[in-house]
Amino acid sequence: MQNIRRENIRRNERLAAMTRILTSSPNQVIRLSRFAELFGAAKSTLSEDIDILADTMATFQLGCLDTVTGAAGGVRYRPAITQAAALDFVQSVANRLAEPGRVLPGGFLYMADILSMPDLVEKMGAIMAGQFYHDEPDFVLTMETKGIPVALMAAKALGVPLVIGRRSSKVYEGPAVNINYLSGSAGRIETMSLSRRAVREGQRALIVDDFMKAGGTAKGMMDMMREFSVTVVGVCVVIATMEPERKRLESAKALMVMDEVDDEHESALIRPADWLLNQ
């Protein structure tokens, strides 16, 4: 009885510690040998631990635990969010963005606060990442500034670095590739600059941005990736406008869709994107 007790306390400790370790390194395969070393437990015991953890994660919808077999095998956590929970969450963000007083002169929507709240951008990033695990991007690319927090959190969920495009080349980024692109929202030619050493030929990129109207900036990022011989596996934005319906980029995935607003309206019409409803 005493032995069972002690054994169970050890299991309790292991499970709590493993949860912390796995969830703080999303999408990274952690070898059982690392846990074996840390806890001084047999691999068979750890396999049981993993089974319990996987069940618990599923029961309480806290993400997904996969066992990866093979030479580089181990266990991997992904902050998977169920379709229903993702829809609920995106709807709650859409409701906040639709509150009166957010529409600025010119029909612009104030969303800088929402886009810098760590808990909100972390969930948005996890939902975005969930759509692209199978495409195995090597990094997430965004264009400064407002999209950086959500892009960082998407990168964290995917377990890859973030790469940030700049509006002009900076001395502290070293040699850079500059391209020009047509920004729909600014209605003019803009410059995008990316450090030569930021990415490598043959890598795979997921593009994340905060807002898409005509799609010019995202298109610019795709052109930039072509200059680097990088494959773009997808484009994800927080909000896309309804108009223009034909964007420069048809395949982009948005979390929310916004009807165009004008100055006279006090609030915007914002709703979760169709793909969140339909899956």
Add this chain to the structure above:
Amino acid sequence: MQNIRRENIRRNERLAAMTRILTSSPNQVIRLSRFAELFGAAKSTLSEDIDILADTMATFQLGCLDTVTGAAGGVRYRPAITQAAALDFVQSVANRLAEPGRVLPGGFLYMADILSMPDLVEKMGAIMAGQFYHDEPDFVLTMETKGIPVALMAAKALGVPLVIGRRSSKVYEGPAVNINYLSGSAGRIETMSLSRRAVREGQRALIVDDFMKAGGTAKGMMDMMREFSVTVVGVCVVIATMEPERKRLESAKALMVMDEVDDEHESALIRPADWLLNQ
């Protein structure tokens, strides 16, 4: 025996789920009633769970679990990192930054890659946050662009929003306060813009930035906060240069210190800041 088993499995589940929930909302007090509802467990049982969790976190150096008493009481997770682990980690980052090839023409250091790696900035942000929990900041302020990832992670660890100062006012940020400041590294007058609605009078700010040379940008952020009647509880940067020794801001806390480099040197001399060694 069967009962003990089932009871322990339930405890296993609760501990894993509680770990995930607590660690994903750092510095937020989570009420026991929320766990009671989620698990259908008595508060006395949950208190035992919390004790086990707190011990486990301490044993495996995974952070710190506090019980908060009173009307708004509950339990709170902080990603506290031990002094020794913080020093080890900062030393490893300093070593990477000191690798040959990072010094650019003009003596600038390429660190954009390190500053956008989610796991690295998350640890840096947690170390920074650990120095300021007791000052209870209401938000973290940074200036675009390179410091945004680490500032976001500091904000996440503190459980507060991030506020981003811009180099010029943007239509989608609404009415803004603009100030001019002397940037030491750029050697010229720069503009800083912050949306009126980003912060409220009487709040408390922690300033986080990536790099400090003369301290002009940080000083600019402090001046900006004065315009908003906001108290600055501290200034934290990833790297400060040794020179000039007298910076515009004496009280800033850096994770690393860098000797000035010039073009002829292939690598920079970078070491963890003294306070990481001395505590």
